[in-house]
Amino acid sequence: MFLAWNEIKKNKLRFSLIIGVLMLVSYLVFFLSGLATGLASLNRESVDKWDATAIILSEESDKSLPQSSITTDEVDHIDGKETAILAQLNAIATNGDTKQNISLFGIDKEERIMPKVTEGKEFSKENEVIASDALKEEGFAIGDKLELSSSDEKLTIVGFTNSARFNGAPVLYSELSTFQHVKFGEAAEANGDKINGIVVYGENVSSISTSNEDLEVIEIETFIENLPGYTEQALTLNFMIYFLFGISSVIVAIFLYVLTVQKISMFGVMKAQGISNGYLSRSVIAQTFLLAFIGVTVGFVLTLTTGTFLPSAVPVAFDIPTMIFYGVVLTVVAILGAVFSVLTIVRIDPLKAIGG
Template sequence: MFLAWNEIKKNKLRFILIIGVLMLVSYLVFFLSGLATGLKDLNRESVDKWQADGIILTEESDKSLLQSSMNLDQVKEVNADESAVLGQISAIAREGDKKANIALFGIRKNEFLMPNVVEGKAFSKEKEVVASDALKEEGFKLGDTLELSSSEEKLKIVGFTNNARFNAAPVLYANLETFQEIKFGKGQNSNMEEQINAIVVRGNIKNSVSDKDLEVIEIETFIENLPGYTEQNLTLTFMIYFLFIISSVIVAIFLYVLTVQKISMFGLMKAQGISNLYLAKSVIAQTFILAFLGVAVGFILTLLTGQFLPAAVPVSFDIVTMLLYGIVLIVVAILGAVFSVLTIFKIDPLKAIGG
């Protein structure tokens, strides 16, 4: 460690460049991890809000909430500790020159899907909705009357709730009657007006449904089957893992070049009786110091950047994940130093000093 630190102090510029490269790589890794977490939250916020264990959809829906359609009478066949009905449609909501993609949830006010209201009040009659506070970022406010692209009905925002987005769209919560009027039209088809999309359940879900036309799906499985959710996560995760490889290669190249430049010095040290193990420890210690400083600076810069990002940027930093990735970056950097260690082992002292 003494030899490693002294060489860093002696050749500051050279090693600052290595730290700078590692800092940029770690900064990108941390930012991508925050982006991955933020995008995951955009898709699943409202589902996590349910605190449910499973969701019951039709067998032929292919685990898609929108493709599922069942009759309200089928709720009686569900055997679960708690159950709640759910209807869902996607639409574009407009108020004046403001507009936003939304997901409308039709629920019963006395069931557990009813969200906590952080501003305003809960809906108490038809055409009233509790909206995700994400709509505030689009300029919507309490008392706004919304027009939906899929209906002639108008909805009034009477309250706001937090953490309520589904498939990246802010959620509007309304009673079942409002949902059914918007989806099917009032009084046009009494049979269709009894349709919902799903039944959300809590407790033991193994034998919660006996109807062969329905299937119960674990919540995590349901989330993984949301459109684009898995593909998006895999893409960002692949990018992060690829950056680990890049980090290892960069460190390996830099240290190998430095080692080649110091072959005569290493040869002289070996001729003086300094062991290969001592020199190897010195290179590993040097790599650890460089990687630690680069990752630490990247970590701090990432957190500082997060303080200045606009709310529209879907970034959410998970400190535990960031620390884990930081450790991985340091480890792969040390692995990249192995090539330099092997080069040192192969140095012939006599040849290195011109003997």
């Protein structure tokens, strides 16, 4: 470690370039991980808010909530600790000044799925809704009258709740009767028992069952993974992160190999003086660790600093444990990249290196 640190201090510019590259790679990795977490949150916030075990949909829905159609009577056929009805549709809402894609949830306010109001009050009559606080950032406020693209009904925002987005769209919560009037209009009475799914609470999925063969019990995490674009989005961003791990390893390997080749004669002299391959190899590994640690730490701090200045429209959410894990992985792959330099040092013939 002493030899490694002394060389870094003596050749500041040379090693600063390596640190700078590692810092930029780690910065990109950390930012992509934050983007992956943020985009995932946009899709699943409201589902996580249910804190449920499973959801029951019609079997032909292909695990898609909007495609599922069942009736409230199915609750009687479900064996579970607790249930909550859920109806859902997508629409565009406007308050006269701003348009926004939304997801309307029809629920029973007496059931566990009812969200906690963080501002305003709960809905108490038809055409009143609780809105995701994400809509506040778009210019919506309590008391706004909302027009929906799919209905002649006008909804009034009476409260806000936090962390409520579904498949990227802010959620509006309403009584089931309000939902039916929005979706079916004049035919609401005839379709008053139509819903999309039943959220079920239990100890585990195996403890939940239904006697209706046309219904499917879906674990919540499986349901989330089948949300449109969720899995594809996560795989794309994670692939980019893993690719950057490989790039980091190659970059470090190239830099250190070039530096090692430039110092072959010096290593030859040191080996001729009796310094072992093990000592020199440990010095290179220690040097790589120091460079990677400094670069990754600076990238980590820079990423968090950048996050404080990003506008709310940028869907970035930094998960510290995940970032620390990625930082450790970057350090490890950097050390693996130093193996080529170690192998070069081991193969140095002292006599040839010093021109003997």
